Amino acid sequence: MKRLVYFVLILLTGFLSASAVAKAASREAYFSFRGEQFDNDLLVPLGRGTVRLFRPRPEGLLFQLPAGHKLPALGVSPRFQIQGDFEITATYEVPAWKDPKAGYGQGPSLYLKLQDANESAVALGRLLRPGKKHVFSTMLSTTVNEKRSYDVQLYDTSVDSGKLKLVREGGLLTFLVTEKTPDEFRELRQVELGTGDVELLRLGAQQSDPDTPVQVLWKDLTIKAAGFPNHPDTLARGEQLHVPTYHPAPQPESFSLYWSLAAGIALVLVIGGVVWVRKRG
Numbered sequence: 001m002k003r004l005v006y007f008v009l010i011l012l013t014g015f016l017s018a019s020a021v022a023k024a025a026s027r028e029a030y031f032s033f034r035g036e037q038f039d040n041d042l043l044v045p046l047g048r049g050t051v052r053l054f055r056p057r058p059e060g061l062l063f064q065l066p067a068g069h070k071l072p073a074l075g076v077s078p079r080f081q082i083q084g085d086f087e088i089t090a091t092y093e094v095p096a097w098k099d100p101k102a103g104y105g106q107g108p109s110l111y112l113k114l115q116d117a118n119e120s121a122v123a124l125g126r127l128l129r130p131g132k133k134h135v136f137s138t139m140l141s142t143t144v145n146e147k148r149s150y151d152v153q154l155y156d157t158s159v160d161s162g163k164l165k166l167v168r169e170g171g172l173l174t175f176l177v178t179e180k181t182p183d184e185f186r187e188l189r190q191v192e193l194g195t196g197d198v199e200l201l202r203l204g205a206q207q208s209d210p211d212t213p214v215q216v217l218w219k220d221l222t223i224k225a226a227g228f229p230n231h232p233d234t235l236a237r238g239e240q241l242h243v244p245t246y247h248p249a250p251q252p253e254s255f256s257l258y259w260s261l262a263a264g265i266a267l268v269l270v271i272g273g274v275v276w277v278r279k280r281g
Contacts, residue, residue, distance in 0.1 A: 001212065006173060009087045012106055015116055016042045017202070022273065023270050025192045025226050026151060026225075026226055027211070027225055027226070027231075028222070028223065028224045029042065029078065029221070029222070029228065030203060030221070030222050030223075030224045031078075031118060031219060031221040031222075032219075032220045033060045033061035033218050033219055033221075033228055034056060034058065034060055035058055035108050036056035036058060036167055037056070038061065039263070040221070041079070041143060041192055041232060042078055042079050042080070042149075042232065043077070043079065044076065044077060044079055044243065044244065045074065045258070046074070046202060046204075046244065046245070047074065048120065050071065050074055050201070050232055053074060056077075057217070059086050059217065059219065060093070060218055060219040060220075061076075061093050061212070061217070061218045061219075062095075062215065062216070062217050063075075063205035063215070063216040063217075063218070064213075064214070064215050065205060065207050065213060065214040065215075066213050067090075067210070067211055067212065067213050068211075069207065069210060070115075070207065070209075070210035071207065072185060074205050075111070075202040075204025075205065076202075076204075076208070077200060077202050077203070077205050077244040078200055078201055078223065078228075078244070079182035079230075079231075079232060079241055079242050079243070079244065080229065080230050080231040080232070080242055081115070081196065081197050081198055081199050081228065081229040081230050082112075082198035082199050082201060082223065082227075082228060082229075083198075083225060083226050083227035083228065083229055084195075084225055084227055085168055085169050085170070085225065085226055086088045086154040086166075086167070086168050086223065086224060086226070086228025087165070087166075087168075087222075087223075087224040087225075088110065088112070088165065088166045088167075088201065088221075088222070088223050088224075089164070089165045089221070089222045090108075090110055090160070090163065090164050090165075090203055090218060090219055090220070090221045090222075091161075091162070091163050091165055091218070091219040091221075092108040092161060092163070092164065092216060092217065092219065093115030093160065093216075093217040093219065094107060094108065094126070094161065094215065094216060094217070095162035095215050095217055096215055097107050097128050097160075098128075098213055098214070099128065099130070099131075099132050099210050099212070100128065100129070100130050100208035100209050100212040100248070101208075101211055101212060102130060102176050102208065102209040103207075103209040104127070104129065104137075104208060105125070105127030105128060105129035105130075105133075105135070105148065105205075105206065105208050105267050106127060106205075106206050106207050106208040106212065106214045107125055107127040107205070107206060107207045107216060108125060108126050108130055108164065108204075108205060108206075108216040108218070109123055109124065109125030109126075109127070109137075109164075109202075109204050109205070110115060110124045110125070110164050110166060110201075110203060111123040111200075111201070111202040111204060111205075111213045112124065112166065112198045112200060112201045112202070112259070113198070113199055113200040114193070114196040114197065114198060114199065115196050115197045115198070115199040116194055116195060116196035118142040118143050118144060118194070118196055119142065119143045119238060120141070120142050120193055120196065121139075121140075121141045121142075122138075122139060122140050122141075122166065122173060122175075122191070122193060123138075123139040124136070124137070124138055124139075124164050124165075124166055124175050124177070124188075125137040125164075125235070126157070126162070126164065126177070127160070127206065128206075128208075129154075129208070130208070133158060134156065134157055134158055135154040135155060136154070136155040136157050136177050137152065137154055138152065138153050138155075138175045138176075138186060138188055138189055139151065139152045139154075140152075140173075140191045140193070140235060141273070142194065146259055146267055151191065153188070153189060157177075157180050157197075159178075159180075161229040162175075162177060162178040162179060162182075164177055165177065165178075165185060165224075168193060170194050170195065170212050171192055171193055172190055172191075172192060172193070173191050173192075173193040174187060174189075174190045174219065175188040175191075176188065177238065183232065192250055195205070198230060199244070200244050200245070201244075203218055203221055205218075210235070230242035262277070
């Protein structure tokens, strides 16, 4: 009898745990770009004039930046925010690599920014860096005491296609990727991110320098989360849709800028004084 009760308690505990997990990830959004598909209701290109740099293809959505372009951000974003624990997975392919001449590196990247006091942001990319250095790149950036800090770690790789995945449980974020096996994920590292809502998720292509063209093919995107604030299906009729925008985190003003402003003000005062003296004379 005691064994039966113990067995029932184990089953009940497992059921409650499974229910808690299901409740934590109660919403799911899936976007397939195959077959020239693009969900105009729930996805929006980031940046004015960038639509011409996207090419719907039967195999996915091609991001194509020819030489001569230098954009702070190229990508698409959901028309909603992401709340609570989440799991974000995107499938990519790089049709052709061009060795960049300068910069940080180029290739597909997932970027998200939190709505919190530190303007926390993370990025996971499959990049080619100058010198034919193929890597996975992981980045955590925050602003503390008006200073922007970056925690970056790189991992060697040789794959041209696969999946990028970001998972948050509580305040802990895990970076994951696939390499040889399509559905077998490799954990790169974990960082403390916080629990703030994700105000921007960018599925994008990163450019290293304006002289090197970039091509990235995105095949699909899956988002699982506890909630999707500002999702179009939660808005009243006629209510304005959420429009995600990318704004780089503000950088602290340098002392040189303050000195330049002070010098400019002093010069104006001197010129004004000279004019006043001449008028008096």
